[in-house]
Amino acid sequence: MSISERRERDRLKIRTKILDAARELFAAEGYDAVTMRRIADTIEYSATTIYLHFKDKDALIRELCRVDALSLAQAFQSVAAEPEPLERLRKIGMAYVAFGIEHPNHYRLMFMSNRKNDEADLAEMGHGKPETDGYALLLNTCREAIDRQLLAPELTDPDLLAQAFWAATHGVVAIHIALYGDPWIEWRSLEETAELTINAMINGLKR
Amino acid sequence: MSISERRERDRLKIRTKILDAARELFAAEGYDAVTMRRIADTIEYSATTIYLHFKDKDALIRELCRVDALSLAQAFQSVAAEPEPLERLRKIGMAYVAFGIEHPNHYRLMFMSNRKNDEADLAEMGHGKPETDGYALLLNTCREAIDRQLLAPELTDPDLLAQAFWAATHGVVAIHIALYGDPWIEWRSLEETAELTINAMINGLKR
C-alpha cells in the first residue's frame, strides 16, 4: 500500500505548489492577475496540469480563500471571549476591518464579488465557512445585547441589527479598498474612519 | 458648411447607437458582458468601428456611466433643499441607496472597482463629476451640522464625518449588490437595513 500512499503524497505536494504559486499572485495582484499559464510557469508544469487538481480557476481561488480565511475566523475567535456585548460588537468590527486591510484581494473576492450559489456552496453551507461562523458570532452578540436590554427597545430583530452593523463596517473596508487615494477627496485614515463609524453605530443603537 | 454638419450628425448618430447598445448590455449583465464584438453585432457594424468613436472599452463604459450618473446628481439636487442638516443627511443616504439599487452595475463600476487615476480623471476633477458634487453636498451638510452644534462636540472634522457616513451607507448598498441572496443568511430587506443603518449613524453622531 505504500506506493499509492506515495502517489497521494506526490499529488498533494504539487497541489500545494499550485496553491502557493496562485496565492502569491492573488495576494499581490488580485484575481485577474492569476492566470493558469502564469501559475504553470512558476511551478514549471504545463497549464493543463492544474486541471488535474482543480476543476477550474474559480475552484482554485475559492480553495485558496477558504484556507486563508482561517485568519478571519481566528481573529473572531479571540474576540468572542469579550463578555460585554457592545464591547464585543466593537471588537468584532475592528477585527473585521483589520482582516480586510491585511487581505484586500481575499476580501474583495469574499465580500465584494457576486458569488454564484452553486451546489458546492450549498453543500458546505452552515458550517466550516469562516464567514458563516463570523456572522453567527455577530448575530449572537446582537441577540445578547437585545436580551440584556442594552439597545433601544424598538430594536428586537437580531438579524436586522447584525446586517446593519455589518453593512456599516463593510462599507469602511470596501470604500478603502475600492476608492481610497482618489484625488478628489481628502481622505481620512482607515483607523479614524473605522473607529468613528463603528462607535457611531453602537452609540446610535444604544438604549 | 452643411455637409460637414451632416457628417457630424451621422457621427453622433452611430456614437449614440454604440452607447445605447453598450448601455443595454451593461445594465443587464455588467462590465464583462459588454464585449466589443457583441456591441458590434447588435448595431451591425464591425468591432473596429467602435474604436473610431471611443479610445477603448474603458472610455466607452466610462462615458456611459458619466451620462447615466446624472440621475444620482439629480436625486442629490432635489435633496439639497432640505433645510435641517441631519434630515438632509438622512435623505442623502436614502437617495444614494436608491440609486445603487436602481443601477447596480453602474454603482459597481463607480464605487466598487479600482479606478486608475489617469489624466482624464484628473482633468475633470473637482467639477462635473456627479460623485464629486455628491461628496461636496455631503461634506457641506456635515459642516453645517457641526456649525449648528447638532453633533457631539468632539466631532469637528467634516471630512471624517462625511467619510464615515458615506462608508456606512455604501456598505448597505455594496453588501446588497454583492451578497444579497446567499442562502446562509436570513436577509432583511434593503429598506429596513438602510433605514436602520442611516438612522443609527445619525443618532450615534448626535450631541
Next chain:
DNA sequence: TTCATTAACTTAACACCGTTAATATAATGA
C-alpha cells in the same frame, strides 16, 4: 521478465477577449 493497463503530463487546439495594422470603399474638394 514481459506486457497490457493506468496514471500523469504535455502539446495542440478551440472559442473567446481587447486592440491594432493594413486595406478597401466611398464621399469630398480642387
Next chain:
DNA sequence: TCATTATATTAACGGTGTTAAGTTAATGAA
C-alpha cells in the same frame, strides 16, 4: 477628373480559460 480624406472592414496579434488528443512513465499481473 483626380488626389485627398473620412469611414469602415478584414486579418491578425497576443492574451485568456478550457478541452481533446496524444505521449510518456510507472505499475501490477502473467
